[in-house]
Amino acid sequence: MIPNVLSVAGTDPSGGAGIQADLKAFSANGAYGMSVITALVAQTTTGVTAVREVAPEFVTAQLDTLLDDVRVDAVKIGMLANAGIIRAVVAAIDRYAPRHVVLDPVMVAKSGDRLLAPEAVAVLRDELLPRVDLITPNLPEAADLLGEPETTSADDMPAVAERLAALGAKQVLLKGGHLDGESSVDVLHGGGATEFLTSPRVATTNDHGTGCTLSAAIAALRPQRPDWPSAVREAKQYLTTALRESHRLDVGHGHGPVHHFHQWW
Numbered sequence: 001m002i003p004n005v006l007s008v009a010g011t012d013p014s015g016g017a018g019i020q021a022d023l024k025a026f027s028a029n030g031a032y033g034m035s036v037i038t039a040l041v042a043q044t045t046t047g048v049t050a051v052r053e054v055a056p057e058f059v060t061a062q063l064d065t066l067l068d069d070v071r072v073d074a075v076k077i078g079m080l081a082n083a084g085i086i087r088a089v090v091a092a093i094d095r096y097a098p099r100h101v102v103l104d105p106v107m108v109a110k111s112g113d114r115l116l117a118p119e120a121v122a123v124l125r126d127e128l129l130p131r132v133d134l135i136t137p138n139l140p141e142a143a144d145l146l147g148e149p150e151t152t153s154a155d156d157m158p159a160v161a162e163r164l165a166a167l168g169a170k171q172v173l174l175k176g177g178h179l180d181g182e183s184s185v186d187v188l189h190g191g192g193a194t195e196f197l198t199s200p201r202v203a204t205t206n207d208h209g210t211g212c213t214l215s216a217a218i219a220a221l222r223p224q225r226p227d228w229p230s231a232v233r234e235a236k237q238y239l240t241t242a243l244r245e246s247h248r249l250d251v252g253h254g255h256g257p258v259h260h261f262h263q264w265w
């Protein structure tokens, strides 16, 4: 049976990040995609010009309407914008207890624009993080969640991932995309094990929405695979291929999107 996978996130009219990227990644990874929108974001490859946050009660209305009808096999949570929306999502998780939940703790867009109110970071850490199965922070997000300076070395990443696990996340995928080097290194920590996931760094400026794509691919694959490490490794391979194929796109003048490549297209 094809899994039903839900993205709870903000929008990107240019189709590279947020809900739009998630739905493409779900389809390409064999899932049926659904979405609950938390914020309308006027953004493209060059940055964000405006944000309209959805009222928390309307996020709840979308979640309840959907979850009362449809079985959801996995959820990917992205941009949440503010504390009210975080709490609406927390309440829905408590009510419906979805099977697999991935949290990409989106805080700042690649362009530097904030996508989460600074005072909401503590709410995300204390109320949402302990309720999810996997969190996928990049290095600046990890530093913000831990209230410590950002690491600049891959050697430090296992210890950072361990400190994040101590906040209550069952599995932590710490993304090293912001480090320099020949390889793009992530660390997966959970269930008492730590592993490095290393892929060749693709020389491209088409890196808008890489984090969204990775977490969405993980959510799509998890119901189809026996455990988190299998889903995460395959999703990382999917992202590397999507980055490699991105040169075939001509979208915008800034950080372009990745190509949600499928072998039969």
Ligand SMILES: Nc1ncnc2c1ncn2[C@@H]1O[C@H](COP(=O)(O)OP(=O)(O)OP(=O)(O)O)[C@@H](O)[C@H]1O
Pocket (backbone or CB within 6 Å): 017, 108, 109, 110, 137, 138, 139, 175, 176, 177, 178, 184, 185, 186, 199, 200, 201, 202, 203, 204, 207, 208, 209, 210, 211, 212, 213, 214, 236, 239, 240, 243
């Ligand atoms: N040039 C690249 N080549 C290969 N992999 C990359 C490259 N850039 C990023 N990655 C990988 O992409 C994933 C996302 O990493 P990153 O740390 O950039 O996340 P992010 O900042 O959340 O992304 P975004 O905010 O654009 O959605 C990680 O698995 C990282 O290793």
Ligand SMILES: Cc1ncc(CO)c(N)n1
Pocket (backbone or CB within 6 Å): 009, 010, 011, 012, 017, 018, 019, 041, 043, 078, 079, 106, 108, 109, 110, 115, 208, 209, 210, 211, 212
């Ligand atoms: C809606 C949305 N979510 C996440 C990101 C992070 O890339 C973005 N730019 N926009």
